Amino acid sequence: MNQHITSAMSQAFGRFASKEHKKYFQNIINRSYVRMMGLDMSEFDAPDTYPTLNALFTRKFRHKRSFSSDPKDMISPCDSLITECGKIEDDTALQIKGMRYSVDEVLGEGISDDAKKSIHNGTFVNFYLSPRDYHRYHAPIDMQVLHAVHIPGKLYPVNIPSLKKQVNLFIENERVVLECLSGEGKRFFMILVGALNVGKMVVSFEPRIQTNSNALNPSQYSYRELYLSKGDDFGCFMMGSTIVMLCEQEMVEFGISTGHKVSFAQTIGRLTF
Template sequence: MSRHITSAISQIFGKFANKEFPKPIQDFINSSYVNIMGLDMQEFHTPQTYHSLNALFTRKLREDRVYSLDANDFISPCDSLISECGALNNEVSLQIKGMRYRSYDLLGEHFTKEEKEIVNNGTFINFYLSPKDYHRYHIPTNLKVLKAVHIPGRFYPVNMPSLKKRLNLFIENERVVLLCETASKKRFYMVLVSALNVGVMQVAFEPKIKTNADILQSSAYSYDNLYLNKGDDFGCFEMGSTIVILAEKNMLELDVKSGENVKYGQTIAKIS
């Protein structure tokens, strides 16, 4: 697969976002972005604190949020809009209403048929992070990571207009797929999907994964004892993007609906 123009655009934007301009200019860039995009900075440091636009994008909370420690409560991994959610029809899920795609294709080639089949007739949730959202992502429940797969691809926008006109957008874009197992042995996938201007998707526990790089082949990493706790910060998007969760049948009882805005730490489902 050759490099796509969307990758070049994202790399150029990434260089601009990472550049540290003289402080008066950087302060102007940061403040302008906050005002134009309507960022809510109440839980963060002031815009002038950040030495680059990317540092502002990937800002951390001053204090972690309070969330349920009940093992059965599944929390939102991010601040986002639920662009679509519901039941998987066999292994078919919705990009948005009327735009279906095959979950098996989203997961890629490094998972066995048996591993993919766990999502048949299961549950899916699509989280859209806009450019104004908090860009870090967190672990939704105590879990064990069984496998991580990096799938290079394109960088089409994942906003609502793009979702409405481009079939299989999630499948075309670069992504990182995590196969996870809960403490109760339930399995689900967490899929990080790139977007235009997303220079990097960070995965803190696997430094070998380099996104939006000159890598054309997918790669897989397996783990025996990689345990992460609910609320753990395990990386970020360097701009807005999408997270897709695909859960096995009868694992999640959803407490959210399509079109709802959610916050990291909010309980969005019960683990059955």
């Protein structure tokens, strides 16, 4: 399979965003991006302190956000817009209203049939991170990571207009699938979906995953004792993108709806154990 043009375009943008330009020019780039996108920098360092545009994209908080310590509370893994959420009907979920996709297909061949079946008739949430959002992602609960699967693919935009017109966008785009367990042994998946101009999707616990590269075949990684605590930072998008969460039946009752804007650390659901 030849590299798709969306991947080539995104690699070119990634090289520009990763380049450390002369200080005065970098300051112009950073300030222009903040102004153009309307970034709220109140929780972050000043734009002039970031040596590259990617450093600005992947900025960290000056002070950690607080969140509920109740182990039953699930928090949002990111700052985002909820583009869709609801019940998985058999193996079908919504990309956006009127546009469905198969969760089995989005999980890919690297996930076992039994693991796929465990989330049939469960629940799903699609988190869309716009270019103005905080780009890092965090563990929504205390969790164990069983597998990570990198699936190369295209890099179509994942904004609302694209979700409405591009059939099977989540299935065609590059993605990283994380198979996880809650503390009570309930299975869920976090799927990091690439998008146009996403220079990289970084998974901090698995440096072998190199996205937006020349990889053409899926790669799989398994773990025996990999645990993340609620709120742990485990990577970032280098531009806006989407996280899809797929949960087993009777694992969580979500308190959010389509169209809600959520922030990392905000309680979005309650585990039902």
